[in-house]
Amino acid sequence: VRPTSNGGRPLSGFSRPGTGSRPGTGLSVEQAMAAGRAGTAMSRPVTTSGRFVRLGTASLTSEPGGPFINLDKVNFSKYVQHPPMAKALCDYILYVEHKPKKAVELCAAATTQAGFKDWWWKARLGKAYYQLGLFRDAERQFLSAIKEQSMAVTHLELGKIYLRLDQPNKAVETYDKAAALYPTEVSLLLASGRVKDMMRDSDAAAELYKQVLFLEGTNVEAIASLAALQFYSDQPEIALRYYRRLLQMGIQNAELWNNLGLCCFYAGQYDMCLTCFERALQVATDDSIADIWYNVSHLAIGIGDLGLAYQALKVAVAADGTHAEAYNNLAVLELKKGNLEASRSGFNQSMSLSTHAFEPRFNSALLSFKLGDAQESYDLVQRSLGLYPEHAESLDLLQQLRAKFA
Incomplete structure (x- = not known):
């Protein structure tokens, strides 16, 4: 997901x-x-030419x-x-x-x-x-x-208006009309692709990003967006090719190394993923270091090292106290250790931090079900299905609860 x-x-x-x-x-x-506001650090210092003031420009x-x-x-x-x-x-x-x-x-x-x-x-x-x-x-x-x-930049600004008004279809229509007038303007195709991506129309977004690359083969946003689409379509090998292309173009940042590490891990190239995560941690900023440690915990869980996973998640929540996914996974590991109160607290913290994540709600519902609190479990699983109606485990738990209430 x-x-x-x-x-x-x-x-x-x-x-x-x-x-x-x-x-x-x-x-x-x-x-x-x-x-x-008053002058900021962007205010330019007075130069020598500033002493010679002409009439009419004194202001x-x-x-x-x-x-x-x-x-x-x-x-x-x-x-x-x-x-x-x-x-x-x-x-x-x-x-x-x-x-x-x-x-x-x-x-x-x-x-x-x-x-x-x-x-x-x-x-x-x-x-x-x-x-x-x-x-x-x-x-x-x-x-x-x-x-x-008619100017391409004006159409782009108009599309932003419709997005702020929560009218994405109108924004796409604006971009498409402008793209017909300016077929080689990649900014219009990118804008339309972003909106399609936001609306979860991945196939249409991918086609637009490919059109961008046909016109401009080194467009970083199109390459990165296609890589993300391929990764979440369970094709990490293809995503890895896109991210390697970005690396060849000279881009060096924590996010790219992090994504390379994930692609290597899910593609089965375990010898490379640790190196990529090490490089990511070396160049990470305060904004990205929590996500990197969170992904390191996934790697540790994948190779069976739960101790490393626990420590990585601890570092992640220490670096970012609002990282809902890290709290959720940390709660799962606490539950595996038998710490019920710590686990419940972690799930509650994750739910309070993320209003659109179904995992902590389902996990908390399952914990309540196993502890015999059927009513709380029913309420939580309903909230989980409200966020992800097709979640098979939530549907199965709901069926068990209804059978219990019958």
């Missing part, structure tokens, strides 16, 4: 840094409309300890008279200062100045609305921008 995120979405084969934690995109309307000079540009003093109506400077200022506001409210003011003034005919300003206005959480307003701006001038 392919693992899922806390939101219930299947995990993708490629991590896109910043997509879930970009400043601004996750803000509420109230937060986004609030006063902007762009930085102050010691302040922001690079004091946006509160900028007269937007003056800057929209010079479109190149206004466009650079707009991107600075959106992508550096992350002040969409100010960007809306600038874009509105520039759109009016351009006679409502410039697609670029409409697209940036839609981006500002998106960061403010005003998705319907953003949709109207992007559609208007596409009507003025």
Whole structure:
């Protein structure tokens, strides 16, 4: 079973840094409309040329300890008279200062100045609305921008709007229409593949990723996503070929070595998997080390070394106290040792940390059944089947419970 995120979405084969934690995109309307933050470490220090201030640009000079540009003093109506400077200022506001409210003011003034005919300003206005959480307003701006001038990047932004509105089919339709206009634009195919992957349509996603590789043979996201699809389709040997290709391309990170180790393990190449996990641990960061130790525990269980598995899981939960899968497996090992209370506590901890994992609920239901608590077991197995209706062991346990109640 392919693992899922806390939101219930299947995990993708490629991590896109910043997509879930970009400043601004996750803000509420109230937060986004609030006063902007002061200068950050991204503020550029004053250079020697900064001493020579021309009239009309004094508002762009930085102050010691302040922001690079004091946006509160900028007269937007003056800057929209010079479109190149206004466009650079707009991107600075959106992508550096992350002040969409100010960007809306600038874009509105520039759109009016351009006679409502410039697609670029409409697209940036839609981006500002998106960061403010005003998705319907953003949709109207992007559609208007596409009507003025069809651009692939605008279709991509429009698709993101539909995803935030929980309309993945509409997003795929948008990407497909754009792909018909721009058949060689791999970003559109990748975006559509991500959504198909998210909707658990693995076959369609795989076809799209293959199209991407036909157009761009070194696309890292397509290779990694195909490798993940092959791995979870019980074809670790084929996944191993994809991951080795990434290694040949010069990519060296903990996630890649971890995946290589898993593929080697499930493909029966036990001599290589330990080496891969060692390399993964050498280059691991705090964010990934818990997952690596969790996978090492699977390797240890596979070779029958339960002591190593227990220690690896202990390290995993010490590195990440919110690792639900590690708590679940640790509870299973505690149960094997006869520590019933520790096992029950581990299952409860795993259930509280992961609302979309059926394993701890089934394991806890089975433990309650063996301890004679049929009612609690029935409640837990119902919750397990609510998350994974086709789970054979849960269905069998439910049948036994119904026979017991009859």
